[in-house]
Amino acid sequence: MTCMNPQIDAHGRLHHLLDLATLSVAALDALLQRAQAFADGAQAPAALAGQAVCTLFFEPSTRTRLSFQLAAQRLGAQILNFDASTASTTKGESDLDTFRNLQAMGVRGFVIRHKADGAVAALAQAAAPGVAVVNAGDGRSHHPSQGLLDMLTLRQAKGADFSNLKVVIVGDVKHSRVARSDLHALRKLGCGEIRVCGPQVLLPDAQTLHGCVVSHDFDAALDGVDAVMMLRLQRERMVEGLVESLEAYHRDYGLTETRLRRAAADAIVMHPGPLNRGIEITDEVADGPQSWILRQVANGVAVRMAVLETVLGR
Template identity: 60%
Template sequence: MNPRHLISLADFDVAALRGLLDRADALRPDALAGTGMRDSLRGRTVCTLFFEPSTRTRASFQLAATRLGADVLAFDAATSSGKKGETAVDTLRNLEAMGVDCFIVRTAVDGGLHELAAAAKPETRLINAGDGRSNHPTQGLLDMLTIRQRKGADFGRLSVALCGDIRHSRVARSDLQALKALGCTDIRVCGPDALMPDDATLDGCRRFVRFDEALAGADVVMMLRLQRERMEQGLVASLEEYFADYGLDGRRLALAKPDAMVMHPGPMNRGVEIADAVADGPQSAILAQVANGVAVRMAALQAVFAE
């Protein structure tokens, strides 16, 4: 692992993961209030290099960099020379030539960050904001921070259920990497066979076909978005049938522990993956996840600039 880059949580051991979570937790007051850290990255330039749409990740990275005092360049792929045929590597090199120090990259290409890291200058920093269906490390970190805040640091005593489109979900992969590293031994996955990965992603997990069984006694319920932009037609018969089989409503949530927390990385498809009453209910931690995003991304920026 190049310490100047944050590409995958698989590159981190448990001590490094806990260190990042501790750093993010300490930064939460400044992240939410916008105070106290303006000199941390003064004189640095951070570019949000997004080749795919984003709301939460892009906005929170921009806020994080601003909170730390960096100059922020927001790159818009829709109006860039990429539309004229320029490659992502050439885009990065041209922006490096303008003095950009750090790139926050989102791309539809699986493993696309590795190509950019190989082409970047030695002093350039890269942070993965989602590459294809491979990794979304800062989402994994903010999910772990949200769980830790509500359930404590002992992940070994937790039962965590992930439900939905795991096959196409970079969030699921980063969450699973982090949960395993932090010692969670009861990781449950549930969804249609067509939406389950065919690689080693689910090693160490318990696979459930029936959603009700996966939820029984769970401490954490993580719902995943149907990645319809990445999947072939016909993998889901209909959205109504999907919700009937795998949607989280009040009846199903009652099967989990009474204090179970509900999570979703967003954007939510209400009435497809999750019912309104659950998404907006007292057990929902969805907005807490969003709030933690700024602190986690501040911690990630500090970490890559620390080397």
């Protein structure tokens, strides 16, 4: 691996997927193109034959964990499912020792989720030669495969040229690793206008919002947008800045059918899940004709197949 970018090996190939911030546009585009091929029905059943992939999750997950497992299975890998609640970590074993023990068993692919910022990158630094690490979400920092599947969904809905797109990300951006990965990807793909909307206490620092149009008025932020990316309130990560009430939040930042009419007529609605129905989004919108939420879930398998094939399918 090079010192400049720990995701890239000495031959210039993607070896780990840790973030989208330092991923090149060419590498991002290649992953999206391969993911689209899988979404279109391309097969690669033996790409990871004989390899063991472990979903090493120190935090709960439904969509990410299961879609990575399904992706690895479709590529022919053996799958190990690590559950922190029943593992030796409950006896005091460190994350690093857990990682090293699994490597010693012959695991060569790790999909890792962790509550601490930077924890996945730190484990990747300890990876043995030939071992690949994929970040399945760390703290508030990165969720690269979610960012990729969101970009794939946008491409399917609006085409590969993002230069004329207006996209708004709404809600608890401060605590959202998904939002950060989406912002990195949207900038790299040349999105015409990126809007970010939410209460001041739920917006991140100015550096994170660089180049974005920031608003606290949801109705105004929706005007004419091509895509609305809703976020849930991540109350489990909040140590400060709690909203006044869930009712007040829904009143000011909940996406309803009436509000959605302010967006472009063919605007799509996205959400990384899990949904807090009746808080950030109503049933009518989540299940309505403009919702691409289940398409995002379906795209998650295709994207994660592309990622695993790229980092492990030598």
